[in-house]
Amino acid sequence: MKIALISEHASPLAIAGGVDSGGQNIYVANVARQLVRIGHDVDVFTRCDRSLLPLISRFENIRVINVPAGPPVQLPKEQLLPHMDAFASFMIDFMQQEAHSYDIVHANFFMSGLVGLRIKDALGVPLVTTFHALGRVRRLHQGESDGFPDARFDIEDELVKRSDSVIAECPQDENDLLHLYDADPARIDLVPCGFDRAEFQPLDKRQARERLGWPQDRFIVLQLGRMVPRKGIDNVVRALGVCRAEHDESVELYVVGGNSDEANEIATPEIGRLRDTARECGVEAHVHFAGRHGRSDLKHFYNAADVFVTTPWYEPFGITPLEAMACGTPVIGADVGGIRYSVAHGETGLLVPPKHPAALAQAIVTLKRDAALARRMGEAGLARANAMFTWSSVAQALAQVYARVSGAESQDAARVAMGGGSR
Template identity: 90%
Template structure:
């Protein structure tokens, strides 16, 4: 099949870790890569956000089309909706000129979905939609700080009713679609996110710490990902304060992410807020910001840590827990959304309420005082990640959805994919 992936604000070429660069960028890049390995032709359409970008970029065997829609500068995703008409007009004309027709459009996020609806109406191409975050859920958790207009809700309603398939990334996502959007369960396909087995795998902890310059004799907690308030990093910092003051247990917290390679409060204002919280809690000397790092380095961070922590207020899925599990590191996560699905409480890690630093501190102390339990959880997480959450299995599931909505013979398509994957 020839497949169009739309990701209006999240380019697969962008460095993850910035304010608007995270899980969706990783999802689109890996889905595209794995679909190509299965033998499909994949084009990714994303908004041109730099003046010197060519119309067509390439990574591996994937075309990335940098769509001219709005000014060629980086804009917050909350400001992109007015530019989606231009995005759709460009895509329709581009697709008309292609020699081989597209079998399916897979839209990522609601604005890409709006573009996909225009393409569906103009060209009759089937539409598959992954929301990555639902507007009504976001508004529930972020309230007045949600910068998206109310028009988002009507767009999402139309996408739920008109998409040929709506992809839920976890059972909570599926439940929200049915109860907040009246989605027909027969038209929802549950397809999770994943990790790349060649990218994330266990390494020697001592060697990983030496590489990063981290101490060998400390209990180390890792927080890695986008540095925005809803990720709950302040909760982790406060939990560190409780570990020291309430439980008398020393630990070091390393925070990876931000808008620059070196930790910089100017580029990433959230760092300044978090440093202030660390000072208030008396743990400033134990909280370390290490900046943004390339994908190739992240496995060393996961492997160097004793535990990976992520406690966002809400999380549609969450890729970082999978990456930690794939490195054999136990995870403590917020009992929300996709984390509740990927982390098996008491088996591969522990789940705690969001915005509850005392509960998180107790979980951290539990693993510090029982290293054998932590090792068992790490081993179980590694097995669970490989059994349920590889990008190759995600791509195969997506290809089956694409084949169904585009009218291809699903059994024939699946057999062909498996044959190509085995080569």
């Protein structure tokens, strides 16, 4: 199949860890990579956000089309909706000029979905949509700090009704689609996120710490991801204070992420807020900001940590827990969304309520004081990640959805019935 992946604000070429660079960038890059590996032809369409970008970039036999839509500068994703008409017009023209037509459009996020609907109407190409986050769920948790317009809700409603398939990334995502968007269950396909075995695997902890310059004799908690309030990093900082004040346990926290390689407050204002929180809790000396790092470095961070912690207010899926599990590191996660699905409570890690530093502190202390339990959870997490959450299995599942909604599946069956074999 010839597949168009749309990801208007999250380029597969971007470095994850910034305000608008995270799980969706990783998802699109890995889905594209794995689809190509199993024989499909993939183009990724993303908004051109730098003036010197070429129209077409390439990585691993994948074309990335940097769509001219709005000014060629980085803009917050909350400001991109007015530029989607230009994005859609460009894509329709581009697709019409291609020698071979596209079999499927897979839109990522609601604005990409709006573009996908325009393409569906103009060219008749089937549309698959992955929301990555639902507007009504976001508004429920973020309230007035949600910068997206209310128009998002109507767009999402239309996408739920008109997409040939809506990809739910976890059971909670599916439940939200059914109850908040009145989705047709027959149009929902449950396909999780994943990790790449070649990218993440267990390494020697001592060597990983030596490489990073981390102390060998301290209990270390890792927090890794986008530096935005809803990720709940302040909750982890406050939990360190509780560990110290109520449990008499000293714990080190390393935070990886930000808008630059430097852990400075100018590039990443959230770091300033978190430093203030650490001072308030009396743990400033135990909270370390490592800045943003490339994908090739992350396995060393996961392996160097005693436990990986992620306690967002809400999380449509959450790829970082999978990456930690793939490295054999136990996970403490918020009992929300996709984390509730990927982390098996009491088996591969522990689930705690979001915004509850006392509960998180108790979970951290439990694993610090019981090294055997932490080791068993790390081993169980590794097994669960490999059995359920690899990008190769995600791509296979998506390819089956594409084949079904595009009619390729029935065409293959007809060829077999006529003695022609499958393509």
